[in-house]
Structures are given as C-alpha cells and as structure tokens.
Amino acid sequence: MEDMRGFMKRLEKEGELLRIKKEVDARYISALVGQSDKALYFEKVEGFNFPVVSGLLNTRKRVAIGMNVSERELGKKFQEAIDRPIDPIVVKKAPVHEVVYKGKDVDLTIFPIPYFSEKDGGPYISGGIVSSFDPEYGPNAGMYRMMFRKKNETSIDLVSPSDMRFYYQRTLDKKKPLPMAVAIGNHPYEMLAASYKAPINMNEFAIAGGLHGEPLKMVKCVTSDLLVPANAEIVLECEILPVGWVYDEGRFGDFSHVQGDLKWNPIVKVNAITHRKDAIFYALHMPWENDWLAGPVTEAAALRALREASVEPVAVYATPGSCCFWEIVASIRKRPGEGKNAVLALLSLSEVKLVIVTDDDINIYDPTEVDWALALRVQADQDVIIVSGARGKHIDPSLKAWTLAKDALPTTAKLGIDATIPEGVPRTRYERMKYSFRDEVKLEDYL
Secondary structure (H helix, E strand, C coil): CCCHHHHHHHHHHCCCEEEECCCECHHHHHHHHHHCCCEEEECCECCCCCCEEECCCCCHHHHHHHHCCCHHHHHHHHHHHHHCCCCCEEECCCHHHCEEEEHHHCCHHHCCCCCCCCCCCCCEECCCEEEEEECCCEEEEEECCEEEEECCEEEECCCCCCHHHHHHHHHHHCCCCEEEEEEECCCHHHHHHHHCCCCCCCCHHHHHHHHHCCCCEEEECCCCCCEEECCCCEEEEEEECCCCCCEEECCCECCCCCECCCEEECEEEEEEEEECCCCCEEECCCCHHHHHHHHHHHHHHHHHHHHHCCCEEEEEEECHHHCCCCEEEEEEECCCCHHHHHHHHHHCCCCCCEEEEEECCCCCCCHHHHHHHHHHHCCHHHHEEEEEEEECCCCCHHHCHHHCCCCCCCEEEEEEEECCCCCCCCHHHHCCCCCCCCCCCCHHHHC
16 A cells, blocks of 8 residues: 555656755745745755655645546545545554654654744644544544644644534543544545545545555554554654643644634643654645645535535536635536526535536636636526525634634635526527638648
8 A cells, every 4th residue: 555655756756756865954844845846855854863745735736646546536536435435454563653752752843843934833743634532423533733832742723613623522521631643644545534524423544445445554552542544654642631722823824825813722742752763754835735635625525515416517626716625616517407506505515615606518627718607607696696604714814713702613604606507598699609611721731
C-alpha cells in the first residue's frame, strides 16, 4: 500500500516535487513553498533532525496524481470509496513506533513546526489526522489545526460543528478529558477521508481503504487504545483537557485566504510522541493544500445529494474561488422542474453557501460558459432561491462570528441559482452560432 513517501516519489517522477538540499531556516518554509509551483522537500532544516515536506497537494493536478484519476474525476472516485468502504485492519508492529517518547521526555520542539502567516498566533501543526473515540458512536477521524503552546501542550481548533467537537462536549459534561491521537505524514487518501464529514457512525479510515482498494493498516497507540495509521511518519498521543473553550488560539492564515481571527479553544496535553527513525515532518501549506483537499470531498457530497434527489448529474465542480468549499457549480440532464430540485439538494450540503445549476451543454469548468448561462437563462424573480438561518462556519467574516459567545455556533444564508433553460423555452432558442464553411477551410493553409 502506498504511503506518503510513495506519493512523494510519484510526484518527483512527474516533475511536481523539488528537493531542497541547502539548509533552510524553518521560519522560511511557508514563504518558500508559497513561491514555488512545485511541492518542496527540505532535506536539511537548521537546528532540527527532521526534514520537512510541504505543498504536496497545492494544486488540483497533484491531488489527481495522488488519486490516480483525471482532475475531473476526483469527486467520482471519492464517492465510489464512500459507497464501497473497506474496514481497516490492526497490526501489532508499525514503522511509526520505531522511536517512542513518553511522559517527561515528550518535547514538541524537536519538530520544525513552521509559522505560516505573518500574524499567526504561533507555530501550527496543520496537516495532522486527529483520531478520537466515543463509546456509543465509535471511532472518528478529522483534520484540525493545532497551535504550539509549549513542549507538551497545544490548543486545537474546535469551534466549528464536528463529530469530535460533539465527542469532546460529551466528555466535558462529565469533566473528563477526551483521548485523541494525531497522525502526521499520511497518504492523500487518509487525509481526504479524514476531511470528509462522514455520518457519525461511519469509520473514515474505511473510506481510506475504499480509496486504496485494500484495508488500511492501523496500529494501537502506546498510551491509549486509539488506532492510528501504521504508515504515518509521526504520531502525537494526546488528550483534550476538560476545560472548555477558554484559551486564546490564533490568529491563523486560514483556508479562506484571510488572516483568521483570535478564537477561544480547548487545550491539548501531549502524553507521548512516536515516529519513524527517519521521519519526515509534513507541513500542510495554507491555504491551497487545505482547499484542494476539500474539492473531492465537496464534489462527492454534491454527486450524492443530486442522485438522492433523483437528478442525473453530468459534472460537479467545487470552485477554487470559493476555496473548494462554499460554492458548487453543477450541470445536469434536466427533466421539468429538476433545476430547482437540484438547487435545493445542493443547498442542503453542510457548508455549501452558493449553488449554480446548469444544463449539460455548459462546460462548468469554464467561468465564461457559466456566466453565459447566468446571463441568458436566469430570471432573478423566478430562478433565485435564498435560505436563511442555515448552519454556518466561523471562518466566514460575513457572519460576524466575533459577536457571538465563545462557544456559540453561527448561522448563514444560502443562495441557489437555477441557470438551466427555463421551462417553456425551446432548447433551439439557445442554438449556438457557428461560422459558415468552418469545416471547409483552415487558417494554416493561408499562413
């Protein structure tokens, strides 16, 4: 089974990863990756024994390489994995347990945790897969940012709705900590699966198995019963302390491309660190690695929503301008009334805020084509749907989340546009112009 290292080798073969052999200051990593059109592997980091890789998923192309499909098939492949999950298997030995630190030996400062943005509240662990467990609902995996505070302590961003926030609230109500583990340096399949808002009783690592086409190997932590990917580079074994949303965390340059606000979040105590002998520290580069990770997940959810609404999708696209998160453009093979049905189905997706639905003659990957459909197929009083009071996300500045209580959740308004050919208008009214004699003459013959 391919791990992060195998993925790195394929990127390098495709000319999508560069090795930096010159020693680099960890503070410069984010800026250097931001200047590069390739992923960067820093072999020597000043003052540290761990190399750093960053920017692995900074483009849709690299995500497609990781998923072994074309760029237009990302959502389809992810949806197929959701439909055909493969449960993980547990192994007794794993590379990630080659080196173990516990108790007083725990020291996060051995890792070159970078600053990402100039106004960040501190260095951040940005690309870890966080595992937790609830006795009633079972295992959960997600990706959460963690701000370094001291050698055995971080904060964790749990302000938005998530299963792990729910798990934590249940332990907090009992005044008990929530055990968790953070796996750093994983294959894109594991990160994509962890990014997916799966049903609460669904094991995200089974989705990773579906993507791999075989069971993901997991290993039990050394200080808890939590399971983590056996082929990860580094694992932090932790617990979220039962203190609630009381500690300042942030600011952070987030996937929305803006410098995020100061937040109030819980504290994480690190009880153990395990890693490979030659571990590579993975620094998920903000914002684009986060954004492109969201793309296949959002598109898969859109495909599923349309099919469950009995609408036939042709293509769906989580637009990069919306951080592959807030907007979905979809083309469908429409029957009467299905433009509106499609809009309503897509607006039901948890974080999607803007939806545009077109007919199958529109290339939704071309903004000019989408604008053409909006200009000529939409009557605002008939084809625009607005929904108020839907679930929102703190990171959206328009929600004014800073005015809410520290542990409150914001709501948002959603907009849907039916840009399909209106009912009662013949499709012939949209016949595209064609140049006369275009098949009989070639410009190259006259040059």
